[in-house]
Amino acid sequence: MRKLAFxxxxxxxxxxxxQIAAAQTGTCSINSxxxxxAPCVVTSTHSFTIPSLLTLNMxxxxxxxxxxxxxxxxxxxxxxxxxxxxxATTGPTYTVSANRNYKVQISAAAASFTGPYAKPAGDLSWSxxxxxxxxxxxxxxxxxxxGGPTTGSAVVGVFYKTAYNIATDVPGSYTxxxxxxxxxx
Numbered sequence: 001m002r003k004l005a006f007x008x009x010x011x012x013x014x015x016x017x018x019q020i021a022a023a024q025t026g027t028c029s030i031n032s033x034x035x036x037x038a039p040c041v042v043t044s045t046h047s048f049t050i051p052s053l054l055t056l057n058m059x060x061x062x063x064x065x066x067x068x069x070x071x072x073x074x075x076x077x078x079x080x081x082x083x084x085x086x087x088a089t090t091g092p093t094y095t096v097s098a099n100r101n102y103k104v105q106i107s108a109a110a111a112s113f114t115g116p117y118a119k120p121a122g123d124l125s126w127s128x129x130x131x132x133x134x135x136x137x138x139x140x141x142x143x144x145x146x147g148g149p150t151t152g153s154a155v156v157g158v159f160y161k162t163a164y165n166i167a168t169d170v171p172g173s174y175t176x177x178x179x180x181x182x183x184x185x
Contacts, residue, residue: 053099056182060092068092068178070124070162083166090130091158096182099149104156105141105181115174123163124176130159141181 026042062069071087079085096102108121125134128144135142145156 050099052184053097054102054182054184055097056094056104056180057097058092058094058180060090066092070160072162073164079164079166084164086161086163088130089160089162091126091160093155093157094180095155096145096147096153097151098147098184101146101148101185103146103183103185104144105179105183106137106144106158107141107179107181108137108139109177109179111139113174113176115170116172117168117170117174119169119174121176124178125161125163127159127161128156130157132159134159134161137178141179141183144180146185 026044028040028042030037030040032038058066061067068091069089071089073079073085073087078087094104096104106126108124110121112118112120113123122136122138124137126137126144127134144158145153147153
């Protein structure tokens with residue numbers, strides 16, 4: 001009984017395989033006694049899909065992995081007479097490889113640093129040039145750069161300025177995750 005069931009299943013599998021093979025082949029036949037018979041053509045549609053290929057390569061972080069240490073006041077004279085100071089930090093660099101248009105965006109993962117005081121994320125500003133215009137960081141993604149298809153964009157630098165205030169910034173360690181997002185618009 002088992003041998004009969006196995007033989008039936010095998011015959012069914014062979015029949016299905018034959019149907020699939022027939023569906024995947026083209027046949028062209030000429031059967032004519034004419035000196036120049038009409039041609040026989042099998043048309044095959046060829047296709048492919050090119051995916052969106054984008055890569056954001058970042059380097060130059062000051063800590064382990066993608067950690068970044070921001071410069072902070074180390075002595076009272078850093079604050080000056082007003083009790084506030086803005087400290088510059090050279091951040092990471094990046095390049096983009098893409099087969100389509102792209103944008104690189106920056107944003108804060110939270111509205112404030114974690115630490116002994118909820119220091120606003122906007123106290124950290126960024127620019128693509130050390131002497132450029134700086135923009136306060138927020139949780140809303142902001143375009144840093146954009147471009148078109150390239151095997152490797154020019155190197156883009158990220159520069160930071162952090163605002164410190166002696167009256168509000170409580171001593172201690174602070175962290176804030178900064179997101180760099182590659183977007184295919």
